[in-house]
Amino acid sequence: MDKVIIKCPAKINLSLDVVGKRQDGYHLVKMIMQSISLFDDVTVEKNGGGIRLYCKNKDVPDNEDNIAYRAAKLIIDRFNIDGGVDIFIEKRIPVAAGLAGGSTDAAGVIKAMNRIFDLGMDRDEMMELGLKLGADVPFCIMGGTALAEGIGEVLTPLKPFEAWCVVAKPNISVSTKEVYRSLRLDEITRHPETTRIIDYMERGNIEGVAENMVNVLETVTIKRHPVIFEIKNIMMEFHALGSLMSGSGPTVFGLFKDKGKAEICYNRLRDYLKEVYLVRTFNGEV
Ligand code: ATP
Numbered sequence: 001m002d003k004v005i006i007k008c009p010a011k012i013n014l015s016l017d018v019v020g021k022r023q024d025g026y027h028l029v030k031m032i033m034q035s036i037s038l039f040d041d042v043t044v045e046k047n048g049g050g051i052r053l054y055c056k057n058k059d060v061p062d063n064e065d066n067i068a069y070r071a072a073k074l075i076i077d078r079f080n081i082d083g084g085v086d087i088f089i090e091k092r093i094p095v096a097a098g099l100a101g102g103s104t105d106a107a108g109v110i111k112a113m114n115r116i117f118d119l120g121m122d123r124d125e126m127m128e129l130g131l132k133l134g135a136d137v138p139f140c141i142m143g144g145t146a147l148a149e150g151i152g153e154v155l156t157p158l159k160p161f162e163a164w165c166v167v168a169k170p171n172i173s174v175s176t177k178e179v180y181r182s183l184r185l186d187e188i189t190r191h192p193e194t195t196r197i198i199d200y201m202e203r204g205n206i207e208g209v210a211e212n213m214v215n216v217l218e219t220v221t222i223k224r225h226p227v228i229f230e231i232k233n234i235m236m237e238f239h240a241l242g243s244l245m246s247g248s249g250p251t252v253f254g255l256f257k258d259k260g261k262a263e264i265c266y267n268r269l270r271d272y273l274k275e276v277y278l279v280r281t282f283n284g285e286v
Pocket of ligand 1: 059060061065066067068089094095096097098099100101102103105106136176247248249
């Protein structure tokens with residue numbers, strides 16, 4: 001097998017808490033991660049040597065700045081692979097959006113190269129390797145529903161959670177690093193009750209989850225981009241059970257039990273924004 005196509009799902013955070021800071025500056029988090037059915041298609045094909053990356057989206061770098069490129073390099077070096085790969089990224093996940101678009105592409109490259117070069121890595125080994133590229137990569141390799149602690153790499157799988165989501169990205173970009181840098185831990189007024197949310201998730205109680213979702217990074221990003229607050233309000237007006245910013249933003253999602261209601265909200269937001277998606281939580285194998 002010389003070529004593999006991997007479907008790489010985006011993620012949202014059903015809650016995001018920051019509980020401390022490590023000596024090296026990394027923040028300690030407690031987040032509920034959920035894959036959604038919004039995918040990049042990543043194709044990896046063997047070539048004679050070197051790494052080439054192709055992506056039509058102009059905001060996506062085609063060199064070492066691309067985390068998917070770095071994933072290929074890491075594997076070639078680690079396994080002394082004689083030869084290289086062409087990587088084609090069909091980008092559907094909005095860029096710099098808080099949806100782990102880059103991390104999921106990197107996870108896809110690791111899975112693809114594991115197969116085409118017959119490297120024999122099991123999931124834990126791929127996750128360990130992925131962590132060298134970024135804190136969200138191990139979750140992207142695992143996928144589904146999970147609690148992420150540490151800097152995001154200590155993962156506990158959770159029972160699959162089923163819901164409809166409307167995902168909307170305003171036309172602004174946010175730097176994750178910048179948002180964390182501006183966060184003042186002692187100024188966080190409301191932390192999520194993570195255990196309580198997980199309890200609702202395990203009982204399939206979407207209302208309970210939706211009403212308790214909190215992202216402590218919202219205040220930082222909303223202060224700079226009030227449009228995030230406006231989108232949250234529109235989602236609530238259009239019967240979302242709850243609405244939250246994902247990751248460091250600026251993407252907002254609304255949670256729904258009912259597909260019809262989600263469709264109405266989706267259609268309304270499309271009048272305002274270009275990047276709006278109607279998706280489901282995704283717990284399948286990719
Ligand atoms: P996270 O939720 O993990 O913080 P994000 O969704 O906010 O990630 P990305 O879409 O991963 O952000 O992009 C962040 C930056 O990384 C972009 O500005 C882009 O220049 C760069 N980048 C590198 N590789 C990729 C990739 N494969 N896809 C998209 N952006 C990439």
